[in-house]
Amino acid sequence: MRGSNNLSLILRTSRAILASDVLRQRVHSVPPRLTQAARVDVLVSRATHATPFLSAAHDFYRSYCDRTGTGGVNACWSCGSRRDVSTHFFCASCGVILPPSPESNYFEVLNMPPIYDVDQDDISTKLRTLQLQLHPDRFSSKSKEEQGMAENQSALVNEAVAVLRSPLRRAQYMLQGAGIEVGEGHEGTIEDPELLMEVMEQRMAIEEADGDEELRPMRQHNLQQLEESRKQVSAAFADGNVQEAAHETIRMQYLVKISDTILDKLSST
Amino acid sequence: MALLRHLSRSVFLRSESLLAATTTRSTRQYHENVVQHYEKPSNVGSFDKNDPNVGTGLVGAPACGDVMKLQIKVDDDGNITDACFKTFGCGSAIASSSVATDWVKGKSIDEAVTIKNKDIAKHLSLPPVKLHCSMLAEDAIKAAVKDIKLKRSNAE
Numbered sequence: 203m204r205g206s207n208n209l210s211l212i213l214r215t216s217r218a219i220l221a222s223d224v225l226r227q228r229v230h231s232v233p234p235r236l237t238q239a240a241r242v243d244v245l246v247s248r249a250t251h252a253t254p255f256l257s258a259a260h261d262f263y264r265s266y267c268d269r270t271g272t273g274g275v276n277a278c279w280s281c282g283s284r285r286d287v288s289t290h291f292f293c294a295s296c297g298v299i300l301p302p303s304p305e306s307n308y309f310e311v312l313n314m315p316p317i318y319d320v321d322q323d324d325i326s327t328k329l330r331t332l333q334l335q336l337h338p339d340r341f342s343s344k345s346k347e348e349q350g351m352a353e354n355q356s357a358l359v360n361e362a363v364a365v366l367r368s369p370l371r372r373a374q375y376m377l378q379g380a381g382i383e384v385g386e387g388h389e390g391t392i393e394d395p396e397l398l399m400e401v402m403e404q405r406m407a408i409e410e411a412d413g414d415e416e417l418r419p420m421r422q423h424n425l426q427q428l429e430e431s432r433k434q435v436s437a438a439f440a441d442g443n444v445q446e447a448a449h450e451t452i453r454m455q456y457l458v459k460i461s462d463t464i465l466d467k468l469s470s471t
Numbered sequence: 472m473a474l475l476r477h478l479s480r481s482v483f484l485r486s487e488s489l490l491a492a493t494t495t496r497s498t499r500q501y502h503e504n505v506v507q508h509y510e511k512p513s514n515v516g517s518f519d520k521n522d523p524n525v526g527t528g529l530v531g532a533p534a535c536g537d538v539m540k541l542q543i544k545v546d547d548d549g550n551i552t553d554a555c556f557k558t559f560g561c562g563s564a565i566a567s568s569s570v571a572t573d574w575v576k577g578k579s580i581d582e583a584v585t586i587k588n589k590d591i592a593k594h595l596s597l598p599p600v601k602l603h604c605s606m607l608a609e610d611a612i613k614a615a616v617k618d619i620k621l622k623r624s625n626a627e
Contacts, residue, residue, distance in 0.1 A: 388534040405559040459536030
């Protein structure tokens with residue numbers, strides 16, 4: 203249990219705000235198979251002009267809204283008044299449900315500061331409040347379109363919560379916003395001997411482990427490493443050092459994979 | 472322990488459940504060549520990486536958390552006499568490294584680096600989403616050749 207307490211402690215620690223100018227950097231296509239360090243160098247050296255914060259999310263919302271087919275995304279569909287980022291869900295003038303805003307990222311959806319060390323309690327509170335406000339029962343007498351909008355908004359809230367609650371997905375999402383793909387969209391390979399050697403050794407040890415007694419210390423070690431990794435990612439983001447954040451997030455991806463492997467083996471023995 | 476496990480899973484692995492679902496689905500679509508190489512991979516093992524005649528390539532695919540070690544044994548004429556691998560990854564990654572080690576044997580190190588991931592992928596009928604697994608194998612060969620070349624130039 204001590205491990206999980208530490209986890210939530212770290213989650214609650216708030217850090218300095220991200221250097222938003224770093225996050226606003228634009229990135230173009232990059233040769234896929236550079237070493238990670240070189241890749242990030244290229245990414246950052248190519249980063250020049252400002253684009254909206256978290257442009258990937260931005261595109262996502264645009265296509266999301268197009269699918270809802272509700273027309274103008276910057277005006278209320280009912281009364282036509284202009285919407286701003288403060289009105290994610292309901293029109294400030296007439297109170298009707300709105301489709302998801304193309305201007306918002308997940309932090310804005312939950313009305314939270316765009317920092318890595320998000321307040322987990324705040325996320326839970328927001329989730330409860332929004333689930334109530336967007337609950338299907340509240341729209342049972344409304345039009346099909348409005349029910350659809352409420353559903354889409356609700357799905358969006360759930361996705362935002364899922365991403366911002368996970369240390370790994372949150373880091374991947376923030377990096378994506380800075381134009382750096384380290385998660386599923388990263389198609390390249392890396393040659394980082396130090397990291398890969400460590401991963402290889404741990405994976406072999408897990409494979410050779412005989413029974414839970416040998417696996418449990420590995421689990422503890424892995425949890426410590428995950429915590430350590432999260433601190434590193436957090437510090438890198440706080441310093442506005444996206445290169446380091448990307449590097450450490452890749453490490454975290456490997457650690458999560460190791461965690462998965464241990465848990466699978468633990469439950470099967 | 473169970474609670475701890477649950478907590479850490481819920482905190483860290485939310486993204487993983489989606490991934491896992493995708494992987495399970497695609498498992499059923501593997502070509503029989505993949506299944507064969509996965510179930511009975513050739514050349515699994517390890518050489519002494521400090522052996523002056525052994526080249527070691529260690530590469531990773533961060534997107535899936537895969538890691539691949541491919542080793543070649545090279546004679547004085549630069550011909551690959553033996554090869555082995557150890558891969559932690561999906562079926563496609565394991566099958567790709569199995570094929571790669573089969574193919575490099577008997578080739579010179581200069582021929583070996585001409586092996587293209589596309590050929591491996593074609594041989595295994597890998598779907599587009601799994602192309603990067605064969606890329607891992609191609610890069611592992613290149614890294615192993617680079618390693619042996621470096622060893623030999625240092626020895627001179």
